[in-house]
Amino acid sequence: MLLLTRSDVKRAVTMAEAIEAAEAGLAAYSAGEAKVPVRTPVNTAGGVGLFMPGLIESRGAMGIKIVSVFAGNVSRGLPTVTALMVLNDVETGEPLVAMEAAYLTALRTGAAAGVAAKHLVRHNARTAVIFGAGAQARTQLLGLAAVREIEKAYVFDTNAEAAERFSAEMATQIGVMIVPGRSGSSASDADRIAAAIAEADVIIAATTSKTPVFDGRLVKPGTHVTGIGSYAPDMQELDENLVMRADLFFCDTKEGAWAEAGDLLKPLSKGVIARDRVNGELGDLVLGRRTGRTNDQQVTIYKGVGLAALDLATAKLVYDKAIKQEMGIRVDMLS
Ligand SMILES: NC(=O)c1ccc[n+]([C@@H]2O[C@H](COP(=O)([O-])OP(=O)(O)OC[C@H]3O[C@@H](n4cnc5c(N)ncnc54)[C@H](O)[C@@H]3O)[C@@H](O)[C@H]2O)c1
The missing domain is CATH 3.30.1780.10 (ornithine cyclodeaminase, domain 1)
Structure with missing residues (x-):
């Protein structure tokens, strides 16, 4: 062996x-x-x-x-x-x-998000915003950068030092300009996040948060959002506004997402979405059974909970x- x-x-x-x-x-x-x-x-x-x-x-x-x-x-x-x-x-x-x-695990989670990006992220995407600066966030950026020419990434973490460490490490590893920031509740933190989201072509949430990590109303048309942090019903990274308004919503596993993802279960329990909210699985996109992004204005979401x-x-x-x-x-x- x-x-x-x-x-x-x-x-x-x-x-x-x-x-x-x-x-x-x-x-x-x-x-x-x-x-x-x-x-x-x-x-x-x-x-x-x-x-x-x-x-x-x-x-x-x-x-x-x-x-x-x-x-x-x-x-x-x-x-x-x-x-x-x-x-x-x-x-x-x-x-x-x-x-x-x-x-x-981090490798395959980043790779699955790379598959999602191939089908859902605009080809001219250059700027990413990442929430969370942990192990998953690193491979999320690697997965995205493997399929799109990312030039700049903002990274926000509640722990500002973690964001600094992420920037120093990833900027040299993949040659992308990385701007670190704190994901806090002060007015200046909120302003910096809002400005970054206004620039974002792709937003990635890879945190351990139990509440939404950004305001979905700020997301501009054409943006793709990946959420992989919340894997339990009491966790949530994506707000209901965003989940309701997205043009396309794909999962790695529908069964797993509806069993575990607070991002879907919380709005479902409030009755603001129904089970037809999910358009399909990434495997459906790979198999050509579903179509991904068809224009530059669509807001798309990939929600991953992981699967064996x-x-x-x-x-x-x-x-x-x-x-x-x-x-x-x-x-x-x-x-
Ligand atoms: N979907 C999947 O397949 C999959 C696979 C592995 C891990 N995960 C989950 O992804 C999440 C992240 O995992 P990790 O290994 O990177 O953890 P980690 O602890 O290494 O990193 C998480 C980071 O998120 C930060 N954070 C917490 N709340 C935040 C907020 N509101 N805004 C910004 N940053 C915030 C923390 O400070 C920390 O630096 C965990 O919940 C983990 O269980 C999912």
Whole structure:
């Protein structure tokens, strides 16, 4: 069996390659070809282990992702979220690889947003506004920059230092001008955010917020909005105004979004939207069963909650490329 660390996973695939794998995973899911049983949570006194198995037979990808979320780890100087992905051989069942999966998750979430951007973001988009400056925000920007020529990005975080760190790191990594700012409640913070949104071609929300992170009324025609932070009914990043007014609304998984996304469930519970609010899944766009943006005036939304088919397709690509590049450590489990 192969063992791959985070830096192996990072070196093994480019974002452009991860976007291709995400397309395959999303298409397999929407075509009903991926077997993705419901995620099993196991609660402990200190946190939760989330066990997410799945199979995409056509990609030769079978496995499980285990994500642990232990809030108390902060006081121990440990990450709150840790994860491992195991892939098995589809013919023999043997374990093939175990890889670090916190970065894998960020990679596939950014890649799925890259797929959304291909279909929903204007070709002449140059300016992005990002809310949240954490792990997901980084790969969100990478996913967008892989498919559109982004020249400038504003990043707003409630923690101004996190936004500064993001800017320093990402500006050198991808050569985009990045302007950091605080997402606060002062008049000057609000003015800076409003000015950035007026310039934005793309807005990305990748926060842990329970309330909307910007005023949807400020979004100009032609803008695309991606929201990937809210994954529970009590979380919300996109306000109801925006969700109601968008011309197109796509999800990674309709079932998952209607089960988990506060961005949809909160307006649904108020009766201001109905279930026909969602126009389709990204897999429908990849398969050509639905059409994405058709003009430069449409406001579009992509809401992602994550799904095992993305993990499987991306992990299989990482494994295949790691084998080719002779990366990682081989362990004989039967020795
Ligand atoms: N959709 C998916 O597939 C998917 C995948 C992985 C993670 N997530 C979710 O995405 C979110 C972000 O994950 P992460 O790993 O980047 O977390 P993180 O903790 O590394 O970063 C989140 C950042 O958001 C900031 N923030 C919180 N509220 C804010 C607000 N109102 N405005 C601006 N910034 C704000 C925090 O200060 C923090 O810097 C989490 O909720 C996570 O569970 C979703």
